[in-house]
Amino acid sequence: MTTLFVNACMRGEESRTLTLCREYLAGITDDVVEVDLAALDLKPFDASKVAYRTEKQKTQAWDDPIFDLSHQFAEADHIVVGAPYWDLSFPSALKVYLEYVSVCDIAFHYTEDARCEGICKAKTLTYIASCGGFVEGANFGYEYLCGIAKMFGIPETRFVAAEGLDIVGIDVDEQMNKAREQIAALR
Numbered sequence: 001m002t003t004l005f006v007n008a009c010m011r012g013e014e015s016r017t018l019t020l021c022r023e024y025l026a027g028i029t030d031d032v033v034e035v036d037l038a039a040l041d042l043k044p045f046d047a048s049k050v051a052y053r054t055e056k057q058k059t060q061a062w063d064d065p066i067f068d069l070s071h072q073f074a075e076a077d078h079i080v081v082g083a084p085y086w087d088l089s090f091p092s093a094l095k096v097y098l099e100y101v102s103v104c105d106i107a108f109h110y111t112e113d114a115r116c117e118g119i120c121k122a123k124t125l126t127y128i129a130s131c132g133g134f135v136e137g138a139n140f141g142y143e144y145l146c147g148i149a150k151m152f153g154i155p156e157t158r159f160v161a162a163e164g165l166d167i168v169g170i171d172v173d174e175q176m177n178k179a180r181e182q183i184a185a186l187r
């Protein structure tokens with residue numbers, strides 16, 4: 001089994017989200033493949049990239065490198081997304097990554113009766129975040145990923161967050177430990 005770790009922890013080794021992701025990943029038995037979005041530095045899709053990809057889709061040139069990230073995502077058995085809570089959602093690098101992944105006839109397709117149907121193999125998408133405040137009522141990043149998981153045919157989504165980490169006077173270790181308890185409950 002393969003778990004794909006989509007690492008959107010843009011602060012690298014300083015990231016509390018990354019700490020939680022690593023602890024979660026250390027406790028699973030799958031092979032873990034990591035996509036480091038800070039290192040990858042993907043550019044958003046523009047007109048020429050859309051035209052290029054559309055042409056490759058039309059000619060079914062599925063081995064073109066433009067589809068590599070989509071194939072990798074679609075073939076993983078489990079997905080783990082690590083993303084800090086930025087501006088009520090997540091770093092834009094994650095949205096750009098999803099532009100590369102979200103490909104018709106790799107991640108989803110249309111049925112004969114024109115229904116969008118997910119064709120990714122993953123059974124779960126686990127979203128791990130850390131937040132300066134509390135996300136209650138504004139968990140837009142995770143909610144968006146739930147929509148993506150539904151579109152891609154991933155049946156189960158799970159959420160873990162260490163919250164309130166930037167609140168003056170808060171016990172950061174205690175908040176991190178609460179997230180660790182959530183991680184333990186996933187296993």
Ligand SMILES: Cc1cc2nc3c(=O)[nH]c(=O)nc-3n(C[C@H](O)[C@H](O)[C@H](O)COP(=O)(O)O)c2cc1C
Nearest residue numbers: 011015016017084085086087088130131132133165
């Ligand atoms: C660009 C940016 C935007 C942020 N936006 C929010 C926000 O909207 N709400 C919030 O509670 N915290 C926000 N924060 C604080 C982070 O969520 C918090 O520091 C988090 O723990 C960072 O995760 P990291 O340690 O993995 O980098 C933001 C931080 C940055 C750098």
